[in-house]
Amino acid sequence: MQGKHGHLSREQKQLALRLHAKGWRLVDIAKEIGCSGPMVGIMARTGRHVDAKPFGWQPRLGQLTIDEREQILLGINRGDTFTTIAEQLGRAVSTISREVKRGGGRAGYSAWHAHERAREQARRPKPFKLASGRLLDEVARRLEQLWSPQEIAARLRLDHADDTEMRVSHETIYQSLFVQGRGELRRELARCLRSGRAARKPRGTTDGRGRIPGMVMLSERPAEADDRAVPGHWEGDLILGEGSRSAV
Template sequence: MGRPAGWMTTLTGRPAMRSPGRPPIRRDVERAFWVKIAAGLTSEDAALACGVSGPVGSRWFRERGGMPLIDLAPSSGRYLSFAEREEIALLRAQDVGVREIARRLGRSPSTISRELRRNAATRGGRLDYRAGIAQWKAELMARRPKTAKLVDNDRLRAYVQNRLAGEIRRPDGTAAAGPATPEWTGRNKPRRADRRWATAWSPEQIAHRLPVDFPDDDSMRISHEAIYQALYVQSRGALRRELVACLRTGRALRVPRSRARQRAGGHVTPEVMISERPAEADDRAIPGHWEGDLIIGTDRSAIGTLVERTTRFTMLLHLPRMAGYGVEPRVKNGPALGGYGAEAMRDAIAAQITTLPAQLRRSLTWDRGKELAQHAQLKIDTGLAVYFADPHSPWQRGTNENTNGLLRQYFPKGTDLSRWTADDLQAVAAALNGRPRKTLSWKTPAESLDEHLRSLPRAGVATTG
C-alpha cells in the first residue's frame, strides 16, 4: 500500500521537494571560490584551494562570465551554517535532546526542532537528519529567483541593445557599415584585426543616460552591473552574448582587477621600484645606468633594446624563436617559445651587458613586463641591479622610449621582426650609435662611450672604436 497524499508535508511541515540526486556543492564553498578569484587566483587554483576540482572552477567561472552571482560577504550568523548542521547531525545520532542541542549551539530550541523536521532526509518515509542533505534543502528553500528586467521589458531591452550595437551614421544620415568582420565565435575580440563598427556605448553610459532620455518613466531604469550580467552570464539570456564584441574591451569574460594587477606586475616588489634606484642615475653624470624595453612585431616577434642614459649608446638584443615555435601546441605555464620569455631575456641581456666592464653595469630600468621576471638571477649573474618604472609612466624611461621611436624607422610596427639576424641588429645599432646627438654636443654615442671607457682606471679595457 502506497503512502497517503501529502505525507511528506505532514512529516516535515513543508512541500515535497524533488531530489537532485547527489546534492550540489554548497554555496559557502562557491562563495569561498569567488573570494579567491577576487584575490587574483586563477579559476583552477581557486577551486583547488576550496576543495573542488579545477574543471568545476573553470565551469563556474565560464558560466558566470567571471562574475560572482552571490554575496561575497561572510554569513551574518542569523541562519544555521553547515558546521552547525554537522554538529546537529552528530548530536542527534547520539540521541541528544533538542533542548540540549540548542544549548550547546547557542540557538533557540524551536530553531533546532524546525531544522530537524524541515530539512531532514525523508528516505523510507521517516526523518533522517544528515548535514549535507539539510544544507541543500535550506539553500534551495532560501532562493528567491526573479526574472531579469531586460527579459520582461522589451522597450528597455531594445534601448540597451541599440546603444550597445546600433549602427553609426555619416553626416548625411546613411549607415557607415565599417569593415567586414567574421562571425562572433564566443571568444574575446580578435587581436590586431578589424572589429565591428557600432555605437558602442558602455553599460555605465547607458545606465546614466536612461534618466535623461526618460525622466518620467521609472520602468526605463537599469544598473550598469545588470547589463554586464546580461552579457556575461550564460543563464541570463536577456541580451545576445555576441554583443560583448561591442564593449570597449571586447572580452567575453570579466577579468578581476586584482588578477589583472597581479598579471601585470606580480614579479615587481617594492625593493626594485624606480624610487629605490640610486640618485646618481637621475642626473646622468655617471655612466653605467641603462634603460631597456622590447619593440614588438607581428606573430610574437620582438627585439630587445638597451640604452645607456649618459651616452645614449644603444645595444640591440637578438631574440630568436625557440625550437618548436609554431609546430608544437602552446603549453600552459610552459616556456615562452616566442623568444622573449623570462629566461630568454635574462640570457640575452647577460650576453650583451657582460661585454662591458663592471663600471658600466650599474643599473637597468625596465617597464613592468613579465619578460624580466628573472631580474634577481640576472643581478646575480651580471651584477646589474634591475629597477622597474611605475605603472603608466613611460617618461621614467624617456631615453629608451625615444630610442625605440628611432628604431621604428628600421623596424616598423606590424612587421615580422624575427627575420632579422643578430648581424642585422648590430648594423642598425651601429647606425644609431654613429649619429651625432645635440644633447652630446654633437658627439656620437659611440664616441661618448669610448671616452668613458678610456677614462676608466683599469688597464686593458677594450674601446668601441
C-alpha cells in the first residue's frame, strides 16, 4: 500500500533500492512496496525520485523494526527456517513464526505491508487484555489458588518467556479487579488480595471512619466564636459546667 495521497515514503523507496541491489525483479519489488513496476525502474536505473517524506512512525522498544522485517522477508525467500531467521535476528522463534503467520504465511509475507499493519494496530485503542482467552483462564485459575497479582505476573513471565501474549502486569490485573469490576475476575476479588479488601483505596484519600455524626470541626466554627463575645462559644464552658455540677 502506498503512502498518503499515493506517495511512497522514504522508507519504501529505500527498501525498493535495497531489494533491487539484491537482484529482485522490478515486478516483485513493486508488489512488495505497493507501487508500479515502472516507478521502481525509474528509481533504480536513473536515481530519480528517490527522496521522499519519512514514514513517520517507529515501533516501540522490543517490537520488530522494518529492518528486521526485511531480514525476515529475505530469509523466507532464501528458504531459511524460522529457527535460522530467529538466530540471525536474536529473536525468539515464536516471534518470527507469529509475524509470518499474521503476514499471510511464507507465500504471502510482505515486510512493508506487515510494517504498515503494525502501525495501524498501534494507533487503534487496545482491547482490554484480560477480556477473554487463555490469559484470562490462567489468571483466574491462579486467583482461585489465592495467588497475589504480583505473584501471577512474575510466574507468567517465567512460564511463558517466549510468548508475549501470555504476559500481563500486576497493575493490569488490579485494573480488571477494581476498575472494570466485572467479568470472570470479579468473583475472586476479595479472596485474591493480601489485604482482604474488596475495594482499592486511592492514595491521598481521607478515611471518614471514627468520626462523630454531625461533628463540627474547629476550622468550621462561626466567626463570632473567635472573639468569645457570645457565652457558650468559649472552649472552657463545658469544662466549667461539668465542674460546677460536680461541686453541687
